[in-house]
Amino acid sequence: MVGAIDIGGTKIAVGMIDENGRVLSRVECPTDVERYPQALADIEKMLHKAAQEAGVTLTGIGIGSTGPVDPRTGEVGAKNFLSGWEGSNPVRDLTKLFNVPVAMENDADAAALAEAGWGAGKNKSRLVYVTFGTGIGCGVILDGQLYRGADYSHPEIGHCLIDASGPACPCGFHGCWESLAAGPAMTAWVESQAPPDYPHRANISAKRICELAREGDALALKAVARETYYLGLGLANLVTLFVPDVIVLSGSVMKSADLFLDGIREIIRRSCGFVPHQKTDLVLASLGDNTNLIGAARVWYHRYASGRPHV
Numbered sequence: 611m612v613g614a615i616d617i618g619g620t621k622i623a624v625g626m627i628d629e630n631g632r633v634l635s636r637v638e639c640p641t642d643v644e645r646y647p648q649a650l651a652d653i654e655k656m657l658h659k660a661a662q663e664a665g666v667t668l669t670g671i672g673i674g675s676t677g678p679v680d681p682r683t684g685e686v687g688a689k690n691f692l693s694g695w696e697g698s699n700p701v702r703d704l705t706k707l708f709n710v711p712v713a714m715e716n717d718a719d720a721a722a723l724a725e726a727g728w729g730a731g732k733n734k735s736r737l738v739y740v741t742f743g744t745g746i747g748c749g750v751i752l753d754g755q756l757y758r759g760a761d762y763s764h765p766e767i768g769h770c771l772i773d774a775s776g777p778a779c780p781c782g783f784h785g786c787w788e789s790l791a792a793g794p795a796m797t798a799w800v801e802s803q804a805p806p807d808y809p810h811r812a813n814i815s816a817k818r819i820c821e822l823a824r825e826g827d828a829l830a831l832k833a834v835a836r837e838t839y840y841l842g843l844g845l846a847n848l849v850t851l852f853v854p855d856v857i858v859l860s861g862s863v864m865k866s867a868d869l870f871l872d873g874i875r876e877i878i879r880r881s882c883g884f885v886p887h888q889k890t891d892l893v894l895a896s897l898g899d900n901t902n903l904i905g906a907a908r909v910w911y912h913r914y915a916s917g918r919p920h921v
């Protein structure tokens with residue numbers, strides 16, 4: 611039985627996941643982003659609790675974590691949301707504490723593995739997973755294996771260039787996909803365009819903009835059209851680059867996918883003329899709010915279940 615740990619910037623979820631991807635138990639706590647030793651103690655406690663609730667014994671631990679992580683060494687990298695965790699090594703520490711094999715991946719890669727193994731991408735050999743929320747995260751699976759760049763790096767497709775005249779992004783580009791199509795970009799655009807007397811200015815969010823669009827609010831409809839355009843450009847690039855069997859869409863922005871999907875498909879149809887774009891299915895993630903947790907378990911199965919560990 612695999613213990614799964616989903617480490618996010620605001621909370622850590624822990625659960626027991628069986629070999630079919632079913633969640634047998636789940637607990638969570640806020641992420642102590644400043645103090646890694648405290649967070650490790652929280653994780654240790656939650657693993658014991660989740661195992662006890664499910665009535666199982668741990669045979670392995672899989673981790674999906676926000677930010678840059680080194681899947682080979684298990685070390686948490688620099689420039690992440692977990693300021694007090696830099697240089698820490700949850701893989702090494704949990705191996706010592708539980709004496710079982712532990713594997714860790716970036717959380718988007720973990721979710722991609724889950725959708726490829728147990729979700730919407732089952733039985734598809736080429737899959738791109740994209741999650742749209744406060745940022746844009748991606749994972750690429752080819753023939754069941756996670757695609758990696760040099761030095762086991764995780765490709766940052768959310769930071770591909772979409773509009774060179776767009777806003778600056780900490781990655782170094784101006785106008786990368788994330789800076790134009792993630793949830794905060796939608797909010798920022800509405801805030802910049804709304805007249806002073808716009809009644810919905812307070813507490814505006816991507817979710818609220820989508821609700822307002824459904825009610826016919828003119829500015830929200832424009833924001834949805836703009837969002838559709840940028841979602842479509844980035845996804846059309848993915849189709850042209852990979853021509854995958856399936857692109858799995860996830861994240862909070864995709865909770866309103868019905869507002870965007872027709873427009874996205876139209877952009878792909880118009881823009882991907884040199885590839886058989888109709889072979890690429892565009893589908894929504896199927897594992898729901900537990901995708902990242904299930905993905906963390908899939909990280910372990912991906913690494914160890916074949917009997918021949920590989921990174």
Ligand SMILES: [Zn+2]
Pocket residue numbers: 768769770779780781782783786787788789
């Ligand atoms: Zn960027």
